[in-house]
Amino acid sequence: MSEHRSAADSARWQGFSTRAIHAGYEPDPSTGAVNVPIYASSTFAQDGVGGLRGGFEYARTGNPTRSALEANLAALEQGTYGRAFASGMAATDALLRATLRPGDHLVIPNDAYGGTFRLIDKVFSQWGITYSVAPVSDVDAVRAAITPATKLVWIETPTNPLLNVGDIAALAGVAHEAGTKLVVDNTFASPYLQVPLTLGADVVLHSTTKYLGGHSDVVGGALVTDDEELDSAVAFLQNGAGAVPGAFDAFLTLRGIKTLGVRMDRHSDNAERVVEFLEAHPKIDAVLYPGLSSHPSHAVAEKQMKRFGGMVSVLVKGGLDAAQDFCARTEVFTLAESLGGIESLIEHPGAMTHASTAGSLLEVPDNLVRLSVGIEDVADLVGDLENALR
16 A cells, blocks of 8 residues: 555556455455445554554554555556645645745646635745745746745636636646746645646645535545655645644545446536526636636637546625626525535535635635536536526
């Protein structure tokens, strides 16, 4: 269940769902258990002083269930090193602390996730870290935002919540020319739809709470990289700061990952039907979805993504009141934060997930509504939206 095992699995099994189901764990040789056990132990017996049995000593440092998850995540992202965290924000925090020092600078999207922005703007700024914003879809704008002090170019693609798309290969080239690293938050796409490391990214970040877990019953985060030095720095903080998932959280995430491929296909199928309906509706001003040929970065999305996913955003005619009324009137779509679960969710980013961006360069439109399209029967989803907009 080591990092090296996960890299071997990536080469051994080409099929995504085969890796999702099998990478990181072999059936237990003593019992034949086909699912990884939940190792509910805070400490591990040692074979003599310093003699670690299986490499485990204390559960904050390492747990066999967590190690299986980390190996699986690395295999899915076709990377060498995987590290699991207690949340996506814990993974974000560890990566920022592993790579940035006072006086350093990073570039972030001009429509980044509100939690990422809040951490950088409110916390890391206190320690002398500066940042610039740039649209991920504009390679020249990202290049112009890089300074001699830039250590990270941090992108989401598609972005949360405006679903803009960055050309990962082109942005990796820009970052590397400047001697900096490219971080890709792959939460919206998942490794089933997009594999950033194969396109030149240096590290991939996930909120595993979302599509990887997939059932809205576990919170977690992850980092995957091929960079041994970076992984060592992240691993030190993972252990030293201790924001790690418990064994049951790791088990639930692995359970969700096994069906990621089939779920993402259904999410994408349903989203395409929802988009078709919303595009034709007179109360919708615009539909934001990379799968639309009218999306300004559709060609880039088509080049680097297998499909276009289950996230859809819309601009509602009538402004703030109309947008919030739309959110309040759905029944199948649950009004709630988060995304990527089997159930459909609806939210108003300006008042919910992205409230921290109010008054900043990242402020979102007040008539924006974000949909996480689930895997229910699509006729019920479309009917629900139709009734809510009536």
